[in-house]
Amino acid sequence: MKVFNYAIAGEPVQVKVPESYDDLLMFWAWFVEADNRGPIGLDTETTGLDVYSPGYKLRTVQFGDRHTGWVILWELGGYFHEFALRALRHGKKFQIHNAPFDWAVLDRHAPGMSIELLAQKTIDTRLKAGLVDPRQPQEGGRGTALKPLMAWYVDPKAPDTQGDLTAVFRSLKLTKATGWAGIDLMHPTYLLYAGLDPIFAARLDTCLDRELDMLEVRPRLVQYEHEIARICAIMQRKGMVLDVDYTRELDERLASEALMHEAACLRYGVTNVNAPAQLREALKGMGEVWSADELTATGALKVDKAVLHRFADLDFQTGKPLGTRKPNPLAEAIIKSKRAGKWRSAYTQTFLDVMDSDGRLHSFVNSMQARTGRMSITRPALQTLPSGDAMIRRCLMADEGEVVVSTDFAAVEMRVLAALADVKRMKEAITNGEDLHAFTARQVYGEGFTKQHRKVCKGVGFSKVYGGGAATTARQTGAPLADVQRAMTAYDRVYPEIRRYSNRLQRQAYDNGFVGVSITGRRLPVDRDRVYAVTNYAVQSAARDCLGQSLINLENAGLLDTLRLPIHDEVLASVPKAESADYAKAIEKCMTFDLMGVPIEAEAEVGKRSWGSLYGAEV
DNA sequence: ACGACGCGCCAC
């Protein structure tokens, strides 16, 4: 048995690495005793992050309490598998930092271990940390990574067990990308750090419990987030079918398109369309002039899509020629080349890179990412596929014999606002099934309101949700500033509760140390200089919890297996073609409920095999 | 080789 002595917060801790059967028996004796005492820290080390890629391997499984960490060398197989599996099966409760990752790894690489099995005995310290403070480091928070949390709660000098290893990798001529797979299993720093992680999880859990209790965060909320995380992890495991042939073909098409337009750019001396400085100089040299507001945050001349479209005499939205000036051929070539290049690197290439051996994509779902609890989806970011053109979404498909169903909440953020702020007339309009923005326009402008009036009211409604002002709303709706200002004043007269609610929220946030509280009890930290944003946080957060509740409803209705992606106010599913209408109805039902007297409703759209079919694709 | 950051663009 290898034994490493270390100290955490001034207390001695030990990391033990069983090397023989007898060593494993000692581990087992410890485990049984520790398991009776309480939850056990659990972690895994693997060859990287691409859990579903063909060569992926689980290397070690670690268990620990506050003082002892055990590294089970899974990679050695045999008895090591047997004891790790026995512990995973036998353990009553595990503390894991960022459990969905370890669930996915164990589900795929440890026989008999499933997300379902592990989830019911998991405490995720990352979820708990996010409920204490969801802010990322760049937002002034601690973030929810193990290192900063350990530094804050346990020991400022605790090692960065992930980060510090990259220095070790370098000394071994490995990189961050190759180190996790390439480092020798018996490397002492690797083993020590592997063994410390479950000790960290165990210690963090205690501290976070104390903090959650002190902050009066509801235990029910903690439990709810664990359920959502499990549902999202199961969705991730299922993944989505990639139309590999189509994607390859599209990738090639985009590549040649990019190449062609790059060649055109080269004629004007632009060697790289992704280097803004180059574009700036070339366009300046052609006599292009920027307006005073076309500057970046640091004061440089912008060369973004809007500016390029203006130079190319194209409509920003439709891409159609405007006929207002002589189009700049370079600007046009830049637009086309950048689009093709970006779509390739962000989408088609990534799809082909990360797909598993069965041609499925398992995007990683972070069920509680944003400050408001909103989810995010990465590798690849399937929440951000272009919607104006079907070609990218066309790559993703329902399972064989199935079709895609996309179910959206109807104007969920406006409805949530109506519910939270108890906006009397808005609630009536929604309950009566009226077109909300038209209803508002009628109140503001009278019976003879125009389409443009409705548009302005819609814009003002969104500005209420986002906290925007008249100037921004005017820019976005294209309406004159004075009109928007008048509409805003009238809006406040029609729905006076919104302003009152917003003021109340802001006052409460001030009094509560710049933290708002959502309807589900979620803490919503606000920036001191942007307290007004608390209204948006409350609305966005409640809308997110409508999605969360829907996911739970969908599971209870036996529909979890059909779910593919959560996209803020939408759930994407794959259902048998023959019964698609019934499934659509069932999904709608799960996403329909009452929120404080306001109906939250959803509408399902049944497509064909590809996701793109809902955006105009043929198949 | 890598992290931070600027810039830009995709979504809801």
Place this chain on the structure above:
DNA sequence: AAACGTGGCGCGTCGT
């Protein structure tokens, strides 16, 4: 009095 919100991520540049 006025204040648009939340993310992911690729690429280039710069500094270490």
